[in-house]
Amino acid sequence: MENRLKGVKVYVGHQDETQRSRLVSILEKLDMEVVGETSSAAEMEKACLAKRPDLIVSGLFPSENPGVDALVSIGEVEPIPGLIIAKKEDMEAVEKALEDHVMAYLIDPVDEHDLKPTIYLVIKRFEQFQELREENENLKEVIATRKKVERAKGVLMALYDLTEEDAYLKMRKVATDRRIKLGEVADLVIKNAQKSA
Incomplete structure (x- = not known):
């Protein structure tokens, strides 16, 4: 686990100075790089958007109403x-944060034995989340391309009295000849049809 956490850039936000110093000390002991710390949710939000750390370890900033919004805004x-460090009575706010990019929480006070495996889990879960997000974006792109190709096939079928298969083969040939994607050919067909209309 040590190798996995070594050099991870962490920003620490906690309103309680003693708890914040303790967290910083534990994180540095785990060979993580603390790139900043604050007692203000607003300052944490500004700094994290500028510095873009690998991880945020944060309290809930009870005097800032509601402090958890900074984490949601960053996300x-x-x-x-993000990893939330909370008190037992703050569980409602923690649940709100867990809906966003906060991957886990710990109950104050925390020690190295709590923090180390939880940070490892947070990083792993976030990587999985990012992979799913990329897959989702790719799927959206595939669906959008299919819709364009279907529309372009319809245009070619109407213009040249082609079968669906022939329209597809014609587009495929243009894509191959020009070394462009089928979606780009579909865009050209649709664009030219709109110009002619």
Whole structure:
């Protein structure tokens, strides 16, 4: 686990200075690089968007209403995995944070034996989350391309009185000859049809 965590850039936000110093000390002992720390949710949000750490370890900032929004806002702009350090009575706010890029939580006070495996888990879960996100984006792109190809086939079938298969083969040949993607050919067909209309 040590090798996996070595050099990971962490930003620490906690309103309690003693707890924050303890967290920083544990993280540095785990060979992680603490790139910043703060007692303010607003400052944490600004710094994390500028520095883009690999991980955020944060308290809930009870005096800032509601402090967890900073973590959610960071996640909306730049997905960064987060670990919440909370008190038992803060579980409602923790559940809100878990809906975003906060991957896990620990109950205060924490020690190295709690923090080390949890950080490892958070990083692993975030990597899986990113993979799923990329797969989802790729799937969306495939579906969008299919829709364009279907539309372009319809245009060619109407213009040249072709069968669906012949229209597809014609597009495939253009893609091969020009060394471009089928989706790009579909875009050209649709664009030219709109110009002619």
